[in-house]
Every structure is written in C-alpha cells, then in structure tokens.
Amino acid sequence: MDGIGRVSRSLTARLAGAGADALAQASERLRSSAAPSHREAAFDGYARPSAVGLRLRRLSSRMAGIRLPRRTGLVATLILFAATGLYGVQRGGHWPVVNEALLSVGDRAANAAGLQVRGVRLTGNSQMSHAQVLEVAGVHPETSVLFFDADQARERLKANSWIADATVQKLYPDQIMISVVEREPFALWQLDGRIQVIAADGRVIVDHLDARFQHLPLLVGKGAGERAREIVGLLGDHPDVAKVVRAAVLVAERRWTLVLKNGIDVRLPDTDLDRAMVDLARLDGERRLMTRDVTMIDMRIPGRVTVRLSEDAMKAHEAALKERDRERARRRAQQGLRT
Incomplete structure (x- = not known):
C-alpha cells in the first residue's frame, strides 16, 4: 500500500501468485507421496531380507547384551584340547591302553568303597582249571x-576253544558267579x-597232542574232523572191529579206510558202511x-571181498604151489612105474 492506503499491486495479481505457489507445493507433495522411500524400495527387490535373516539379526542383538561368566574361554580351550587328545588316542590305536588305565583307577576307587571282588562261584569246568577260567x-x-x-x-569265555557256552x-x-559248559574231547585228528x-563237531580244542587224550580214536586226512561223528559212531556200533x-x-574226502593195529588196510565202500562192517566181522569170525598175513582187505564193491597178501605170505604161497606141483609130479x- 502507498501512503494514502492504495495497493501497489493489484489484488488479482497477488491472488494469482498465491495460487501458483499453492499449486506448486501441492504438486511437490503428490510427487513425494507417489515416489517410494529408500526403505520401501529396499524391500520391493531381491535385497529384501528373509525371515531367517531377521531372526538372526534379532538373536545377535540379544546375544550382544549377554555377559559370559569369567574363565569361559579357558574352559572352552581345555575342552578343545581334551577332545583333540581323545581323537589322537583313538586314531593312534592307544585306546585299549588308556581304557585299561581308566578302569584300573576306577577299580581302585570302587575297591576303597567296599566293592572289590571277594569271591567267584565257578561251576561246570573240568578240563580248565579255576585259575584258567578266571x-x-x-x-x-x-x-x-x-x-x-x-x-x-x-564273550571272552565263549571265544575259548574249550568253552561251548x-x-x-x-x-x-x-x-561274581561264572557257569561254563565245556566241549568234550571226542577224537584225535591228524592233518x-x-x-x-x-570235539564232536570237528572244532579243534587243543592244537597239539595231549597225553591225556591218547586213548581217543585217531582220524586222518582232510575233512576227517568234520565227519568225526560218522566214523566214531560206526566203530561204536561194531566194537569187535573197533x-x-x-x-x-578219510580218502579224497569221500570214503574211509580203516588201518588195523597189525597194519592191514580195510577199504570201506562209499555207502552202506554198516553192511560192510557186519560182513567184515562175520568174515573175521x-x-x-x-589176523591173517594180508596187507589189504578191499570191500569197496558191495558183495565182493578182495585181499592182498603180504610179501612174505606171497612167497610162502608161491613156495606152497611149487611144492604142490612137485608132489603131483x-x-x-610113481603111478607110471607101477604100470
């Protein structure tokens, strides 16, 4: 306004300017509201964090406020060294020694508490001594x-050749109570x-000749041990032959040959052994x-028996044949002279 109250610019111009300013401000506000913020844009693309990521951030924020007890690092270090040592013991094959040492320490502690073994009740052993079983x-x-x-x-007891259970x-x-079932010595096996x-099932009980068992039947040859029950049972049924x-x-893992105490070989057939034993006992009777001067009795062919004379018996037989021929001559x- 001038000094007398008049307006220097027209009211229309001022209103137009004010309207333009208001319009510009409104447009700016619309652009601002239409454009997404930086925070919203970050969640619209691939950069949006997952639910797991948000949880981890929250967990890390919480743990940041946790205060660990004193010497936690020292304890963790000791645990790491102990685990490393145990791994080395295991890989190096030294665990049995360490285990034995630990058991020894445990035994001493338990014994001090009155849990030391004071007596062992042992039953079932006849071939193995008390000390051997323990x-x-x-x-x-x-x-x-x-x-x-x-x-x-x-398990250690059952692994022993003498113990069946x-x-x-x-x-x-x-x-401590220990009960064992021992295997019975059944035969001698030579290979x-x-x-x-x-034992009766062919399992080796003693890997050498023990004087206590020299009376047992002697079986010879590959596979004879597994067929021990067969031949020992057969001899038991015919005591006069046995x-x-x-x-x-056992010949070729197929058939049996009996070697008599006087050196005679009796060749048995592959099958029907009981019939052959009956015939052998009858012929001997x-x-x-x-007990004749023969080296072999062959019974492999059913219904037929062949014998082989010894060398001395053969010579004696030949001499007897010659003497018989001379006597006939x-x-x-003499008959010719008489005529």
Whole structure:
C-alpha cells in the first residue's frame, strides 16, 4: 500500500501468485507421496531380507547384551584340547591302553568303597582249571564288581576253544558267579603230520597232542574232523572191529579206510558202511581174516571181498604151489612105474 492506503499491486495479481505457489507445493507433495522411500524400495527387490535373516539379526542383538561368566574361554580351550587328545588316542590305536588305565583307577576307587571282588562261584569246568577260567574272564585280584563287564567276560569265555557256552553274573557287593559248559574231547585228528584234539563237531580244542587224550580214536586226512561223528559212531556200533582199529583215514574226502593195529588196510565202500562192517566181522569170525598175513582187505564193491597178501605170505604161497606141483609130479611118476 502507498501512503494514502492504495495497493501497489493489484489484488488479482497477488491472488494469482498465491495460487501458483499453492499449486506448486501441492504438486511437490503428490510427487513425494507417489515416489517410494529408500526403505520401501529396499524391500520391493531381491535385497529384501528373509525371515531367517531377521531372526538372526534379532538373536545377535540379544546375544550382544549377554555377559559370559569369567574363565569361559579357558574352559572352552581345555575342552578343545581334551577332545583333540581323545581323537589322537583313538586314531593312534592307544585306546585299549588308556581304557585299561581308566578302569584300573576306577577299580581302585570302587575297591576303597567296599566293592572289590571277594569271591567267584565257578561251576561246570573240568578240563580248565579255576585259575584258567578266571584269567580268560578277566577277573584279577584288583577287579571290582562295579566296573566288571559281565557281557565282555562271557564273550571272552565263549571265544575259548574249550568253552561251548558261559553265563556270568555280578552279585553285589563283592561276588561274581561264572557257569561254563565245556566241549568234550571226542577224537584225535591228524592233518599234515600234526595231531590235534577235536570235539564232536570237528572244532579243534587243543592244537597239539595231549597225553591225556591218547586213548581217543585217531582220524586222518582232510575233512576227517568234520565227519568225526560218522566214523566214531560206526566203530561204536561194531566194537569187535573197533578194538583192532588203530586209525580211520578219510580218502579224497569221500570214503574211509580203516588201518588195523597189525597194519592191514580195510577199504570201506562209499555207502552202506554198516553192511560192510557186519560182513567184515562175520568174515573175521569165520576165517580170522583180520589176523591173517594180508596187507589189504578191499570191500569197496558191495558183495565182493578182495585181499592182498603180504610179501612174505606171497612167497610162502608161491613156495606152497611149487611144492604142490612137485608132489603131483612124484605121484604121477610113481603111478607110471607101477604100470
């Protein structure tokens, strides 16, 4: 306005300017509202964080406020070293030694608490001594009932050639009960010049000739041990033959040859062994066949028996034939003179 109250610019112009300013401001506000913010744009594309990422961020924020106890790092380091040491022991094959040492320490602690083994109730052993059974089972003077592993002791006992089965029980506070079932010595088995003691199923009990078992039947040849029941049972059914048998030899894992105490070989057939044994006993009763001067009695062909004379018997037989021929010649000569 001027000094007398007049307006320097027209009201229309001022209103037009104000309207333009208002319009410009409104347009700016519309552009601002239409354009997404930086925060919203970040969530519209591939950069939007996943739910797992948000949880991890929240968890890390929470853990940032947690204060660990003192010496936590030291304890973690010790655990790491211990784990590394155990791994090295395992990889190096030293665990049995370490385990034995740990058990020894445990046994001493348990013994101090009154859990030392004071007695062992053992039954079923006749061939193995008391001390041998305890040694196999792992029972020693320092053994404690608490740390004694009954299952492992049973497995060790069953692995022994003498023991067919075993039962092991712990009786707290200071007793152990062991019951064993031993294999019975059944026969001697010779293979490649080596004689072993076997059970009825052919399992080797003693890998050398024990003087206690020299009375057992002697079986010879590959596969003879597995067929021990067959031939020993056959001899048991014919005691008259069995008493003069020194050994039974399995030939080609197929048939048996009986070697008599006087050196005669009796060749049995592949089948019908019982019939052959009956015939052999009958011929011996009638003709003393098993005590004659022969080296072999061949019964492999059913219904036919062939014998082979010894060398001395053969010479004697030939001499007897010659003498018989000479005697016949003399008789013919005498008859010729008479005529």
